[in-house]
Amino acid sequence: MPQVAAALPTVASNPATTQEKAALYPVVKVVDGDTIDVSVNGEKIRVRLIGLDTPEIVDPRKPVQCFGREASEKAHEILDGTSVRLEMDPSQGDLDKYGRTLAYVFLKDWTNFAELMITEGYGHEYTYNLPYRYQAEFKAAEAEAREEKKGLWAGACGSPP
Secondary structure, three states: OOOOHHOOOOOOOHHHHHHHOOOOOEEEEEEEEOOEEEEEEEEEEEEEEEEEEEOOOOOOOOOOOOHHHHHHHHHHHOOOOEEEEEEEOOOOOOOOOOOOOEEEOOOOOEEEEEEHHOOOOOOOOOOOOOOOOOHHHHHHHHHHHHOOOOHHHHHOOOOOO
């Protein structure tokens, strides 16, 4: 699957400039709660969201994890049939170890999809190695979800990640 990370916007010092120039990319497929396929210039690009980890449903090495189906269903509910904006973060590199493009995903109204998923308890904040641009916001969203016992934090899964 081709990757076109170089064609996507990077974190800008002036968010208004980024917003003015950010293209919308059709969502081709929701793989799971933290991975999607988008069409960029007619090519399908697999995107792994920076800062979000949701329970697994498609990892062939693991069984479906508790709340994985719910997280995936929520991602489908929000993203199917839509277009999204993608933002790269130089601190995270362009690709993960599986060759997926690393990016933030924003809805048309500029809602940060990962932050929304974390706030609603469908996933948790995930720092792979280095801090990233929205880390503080994502950690705050997770703290709120935990406090309000939403989703993963409601107790149905035993001890969440």
